Every structure is written in structure tokens, then in C-alpha cells.
Amino acid sequence: MKLPLPARGLILTLFLFFSDAHAQEPETVLFRAGAAKRVVTPDPLLPISGGVGAGVPSTQKQGELSVRAVVLERAEANNSTNGMPPTLIAIVTGDFLGFPAALGDKVRAQVKAVPPQNILIAATHAHSGPDCYGFPDSTGKPGANLEYLQSVCDSMAAAINEAVAALQPATLRIATGEAVGRIAFNAYAEQLYDPRCSVIQAGTASDTIFTLVNYAIHPEVLGNDRGITSPDLVGPMTDRLEQSVGGIGMFVNGAQGGMVTADNRDPETGEDIGTWEECQRIGSLLADEALRIIATDTTRDPAPILRCHARRVAFPVESSMMRAIIERSPLGIKMNDDNAIETNINVIELGDARIATIPGEALPNIGYYLKRKMGGGQNLLFGLTNDAFGYILTEVDFDSFKRYRYITRTSLGERTGTILIDTILGLIASEVDQPE
Numbered sequence: 001m002k003l004p005l006p007a008r009g010l011i012l013t014l015f016l017f018f019s020d021a022h023a024q025e026p027e028t029v030l031f032r033a034g035a036a037k038r039v040v041t042p043d044p045l046l047p048i049s050g051g052v053g054a055g056v057p058s059t060q061k062q063g064e065l066s067v068r069a070v071v072l073e074r075a076e077a078n079n080s081t082n083g084m085p086p087t088l089i090a091i092v093t094g095d096f097l098g099f100p101a102a103l104g105d106k107v108r109a110q111v112k113a114v115p116p117q118n119i120l121i122a123a124t125h126a127h128s129g130p131d132c133y134g135f136p137d138s139t140g141k142p143g144a145n146l147e148y149l150q151s152v153c154d155s156m157a158a159a160i161n162e163a164v165a166a167l168q169p170a171t172l173r174i175a176t177g178e179a180v181g182r183i184a185f186n187a188y189a190e191q192l193y194d195p196r197c198s199v200i201q202a203g204t205a206s207d208t209i210f211t212l213v214n215y216a217i218h219p220e221v222l223g224n225d226r227g228i229t230s231p232d233l234v235g236p237m238t239d240r241l242e243q244s245v246g247g248i249g250m251f252v253n254g255a256q257g258g259m260v261t262a263d264n265r266d267p268e269t270g271e272d273i274g275t276w277e278e279c280q281r282i283g284s285l286l287a288d289e290a291l292r293i294i295a296t297d298t299t300r301d302p303a304p305i306l307r308c309h310a311r312r313v314a315f316p317v318e319s320s321m322m323r324a325i326i327e328r329s330p331l332g333i334k335m336n337d338d339n340a341i342e343t344n345i346n347v348i349e350l351g352d353a354r355i356a357t358i359p360g361e362a363l364p365n366i367g368y369y370l371k372r373k374m375g376g377g378q379n380l381l382f383g384l385t386n387d388a389f390g391y392i393l394t395e396v397d398f399d400s401f402k403r404y405r406y407i408t409r410t411s412l413g414e415r416t417g418t419i420l421i422d423t424i425l426g427l428i429a430s431e432v433d434q435p436e
Contacts, residue, residue: 004064008133013028030075030086031303033202034166035248037068038155040094042148049097050127050224052325052410054137059227062276065095065129065237067152068250069159070210071114072202072350073167074306087350089308090119091093092381094152094230098388099123101343101359103132103153110157113164115312120346120357121156122252127220128230134329142330148332163228168381170202170209171189171300174353176378177293181285184217184247184256185263186364188403193260193364194371197286198380200350201293208247213237213290214380216254216367218261221272221279230276233262236283238335244291253383255358255367257391258407304351309431313423314340315359315389318413322390341412343387345423347432352377354432356424359387363397363407366417373425375433392416404436 006047041064047055075086092107099121108116123132132149134142163414186193188337198214220231231238234251264278265271317323317339326333326341337344348355361383362370371379391407394417399408 011382019041019137028076031172031306032073032167033168033170034163034168035069036159036162036166037066037248038159039064039066040152040155041065041152042145042369045229046130046145046148047143048128048224048227048229049131049133049143050220051097052135052321054135055131056227057145058229061229061241062222062279063231065229065231066369067092067156067159068238068248069163070161070212070248070250071160071167071301072306074304087306088114088118088164088309089306090114090163091117091250091252091420092121092144092156092160093252094123094124094156095234096119096123096129096271097125097127098384099132100331100333100389101387102333103149104386106150107156107160110154111160114160117344117346119160119310120382121383122372123388124234124251125253125256125361125384126221126230126232126234127218127396128228128232133325134331135325136328140328142328144330144407145378147175152218168204168209170204171302172304172351173201173294173297173300174351174378175199175294175297177296179215179286179289179293181289182263183282183286183289184260185262187259194254194367197288197290197293197379198353200293204248205256208245210248210250211241211245211290211294212250212252213241213286214252214382216256216260216364216383217288218259221262221264221274221282222276223274224272228276233286234278235285236280237287240284240287241290249287252385254381255362255364255383257361257403261366266316267371302353305349307349309347309427311345311423311427312342313345313419314338315412315416315419316340316343319409321409322412341387341389343421345427346386347427349432353380354378354428355380355382357385358383358392360384360389360392360416360422362392362420366392366394366421367395370421370424374428392420394421395420
């Protein structure tokens with residue numbers, strides 16, 4: 001049947017109206033995640049570093065040293081037409097005491113897909129891996145093996161690039177809760193540590209892509225004096241995660257300075273056990289607690305907020321010992337004209353969480369204060385990230401007690417903590433909390 005002209009005009013008008021309305025609908029948000037890892041255990045084994053000074057010869061290994069990368073992406077479905085580039089963030093970990101920015105920048109230079117300021121590189125703070133600083137021995141000779149460190153940088157970059165290539169649509173879960181059991185304690189004051197464990201997990205409907213555990217602890221069950229190359233408790237923890245739920249397990253430390261350490265004390269004697277079996281006990285317990293905590297979040301957000309903010313900051317190097325380490329390092333670490341170390345601080349918005357990076361080992365009271373003031377639904381701290389130069393104290397703690405003499409001596413200076421707090425909270429106030 002042939003419609004009269006007025007009816008045909010009405011249908012055409014309605015078609016154009018609904019077509020235009022569909023074109024104006026909000027864009028579909030795409031959230032994707034990818035992960036990858038590489039083994040970086042040196043062969044032959046290298047001396048292992050647990051702090052300032054010459055490394056200890058390694059005669060055996062337990063577990064494998066690794067580098068791990070997670071890449072997160074948020075994009076609009078039609079970003080190719082609206083000109084808005086996707087947001088990509090990489091979180092990278094390595095089983096080392098610390099990973100200076102001088103090495104991190106070698107990694108960033110090999111990654112094209114992720115902006116350099118969006119690549120967060122964290123050390124797990126294991127005390128049983130090769131020296132990444134070039135600490136001088138008693139003769140002033142640095143101990144780092146530069147060829148090995150370059151291979152680690154190459155492996156990190158390869159893991160990031162592989163994670164980018166593996167990006168796939170995902171949902172996100174984040175949860176925070178108290179980890180229960182004999183995992184950590186403060187060797188200076190037993191109860192002065194943060195028992196909260198935060199967990200980030202991404203996956204598809206059928207598979208886990210990664211599970212990241214954020215918890216404050218010194219992974220030094222083995223330490224460096226036993227001559228064992230190892231990821232310490234972090235290795236068994238990530239193994240347990242991967243065996244339990246699949247995907248890639250990761251560990252990022254928190255505010256564990258002064259002196260939050262693994263609780264490997266014998267319940268009867270109080271003496272440190274210090275065995276690989278104890279690493280397995282603590283690591284497996286932490287993994288199980290993390291999985292219990294993440295199970296409390298059943299939301300599986302398919303389109304979480306993802307934003308990365310960065311700010312350059314300078315920390316004055318007031319310690320003569322720290323200045324000597326920097327000046328003698330073979331890595332090309334430089335102070336500016338004001339005798340300060342410059343590094344990046346990041347604040348990440350991810351779902352309802354806010355994540356701030358700490359370029360060292362902040363004391364637990366700094367961690368508690370920042371989490372209380374950061375303003376997110378959940379607040380996470382990524383310690384030893386983007387840099388790792390010593391302990392971070394505020395003026396009121398600096399050189400205040402006999403117990404604090406060691407961490408005072410291995411701190412950049414008494415202003416470091418205040419600068420850190422002011423930078424993180426200032427970045428949140430000026431960029432995160434401002435309306436778009």
C-alpha cells in the first residue's frame with residue numbers, strides 16, 4: 001500500500017530524529033587490562049644486597065626473581081572520531097631492594113604506547129636480590145653489575161609491551177580489609193603497623209587477568225646474610241595467587257618504614273626462623289587473606305574511572321652518607337643545583353580508589369595520615385615506587401629516639417616526609433578534587 005505524502009514525510013522526520021538522537025547517545029566506555037611477567041634471576045648468581053654497603057656472595061637460589069607488568073586502559077568507543085586519546089597506565093614491579101629512577105627511565109624509553117609519566121615502577125623491597133644502586137664497598141668500588149641491570153630494564157620494557165599487546169575488555173574489583181594472621185609486625189613497636197591489605201583484580205567473565213596485593217611489609221625472611229638469591233615471601237605469595245585464581249599475581253609494598261617486617265618469629269622461642277619454608281608460610285597466608293578480602297567486592301565494574309596525575313618534586317639530600325651514595329653511583333643519578341633529588345609523585349584514580357606513590361620507605365604514621373586525608377572511597381599507597389632512596393620521616397620523628405638512629409641516618413633528610421605529604425595532598429587538591 002502506498003502511503004500519502006504527509007505520512008511519508010512524518011516517517012522520514014521520525015527516522016532522522018531517532019538517528020540523530022542515537023548519534024548523540026553517551027559514548028560507550030571501554031576498560032581493558034593486560035598483564036605479563038619475566039624471570040630475571042641472574043645466571044650465574046650475583047652478590048645480593050640488603051642495604052648500604054657491599055653485597056654478599058650468593059651460593060644458591062630459592063624461587064625466581066621476576067619483573068611483572070600490568071597495563072590498564074580506559075577509552076571511549078569512538079575515540080577515533082572525537083580525538084580523545086585513551087588513558088593508559090602501567091604498574092610494574094621487580095624483586096629488588098629498590099629500583100632508582102635512573103633505571104626506570106631506561107625502561108620508559110623502550111615503551112611507546114604508555115606515556116612515561118604513567119609508568120609506575122615499584123620494587124618489592126626483597127633483601128635477597130642483586131644491587132640496583134651501585135652501593136660502594138669499603139674501598140669505594142660500586143657493586144652493581146651494569147650489564148645485568150640493563151637486562152632487567154629490557155625485561156621490564158618487554159613485559160610492559162607484552163601487557164599492552166594482551167589488553168582485553170575486563171571488569172575491575174577493588175577491596176580493602178585487615179589481613180589476619182601472623183604476617184607482619186613492627187620490630188620497633190610491635191603494634192605500630194597497618195594491617196590493612198588492599199587488593200586490585202581485573203578479569204573477564206571466565207578468567208583472571210591479574211591480582212595485585214598492596215600491603216606494608218619488609219620481605220626479609222631470608223635477608224641477604226644467608227647468601228640465597230630469592231624473591232623472599234613475595235615469590236610464594238604470587239605463586240599462590242596464580243595457582244588459586246589464575247592470571248598474574250603482583251605485590252606492591254606500602255608504608256613499611258621503621259620497621260614493619262615479616263613476622264617470622266618462632267612462637268615458642270621468639271627467634272627468627274629465616275627459612276624458605278617460612279617464606280612459603282607467610283606468602284601463602286598473605287595471598288589467602290588477599291583472596292578472602294577481594295571476594296567481598298562483587299561489583300565487577302566494567303567501566304571504572306582511570307586517571308593518572310603526576311607532579312615533579314625535589315627532596316633535599318641533607319645526609320652525607322646518602323649524598324656519597326648518589327655521587328658515587330655508576331647509574332648516573334644526579335642531584336640538581338640545590339643538592340636535591342628530583343622524582344615523580346603519582347596519584348591514580350581507579351574506580352572508587354585513589355593510589356599515591358611514595359619514592360621510598362615511609363613510616364607507618366605517614367601512611368596512616370595520608371590514607372586518612374586522601375579522600376577516596378579506598379586509599380592505597382604504593383611504596384618504593386618511581387624511586388627508592390631511604391626512609392621517609394617527618395621532622396617530629398627525625399632523630400627523635402635511639403631506635404630511629406638507623407632510619408634517620410639512611411634518610412635523605414628531615415624535610416622529606418613533610419615534602420611528600422604536602423606534594424600528595426596538594427596534587428589531590430589541585431587536580432583530583434577539582435570539578436572537570
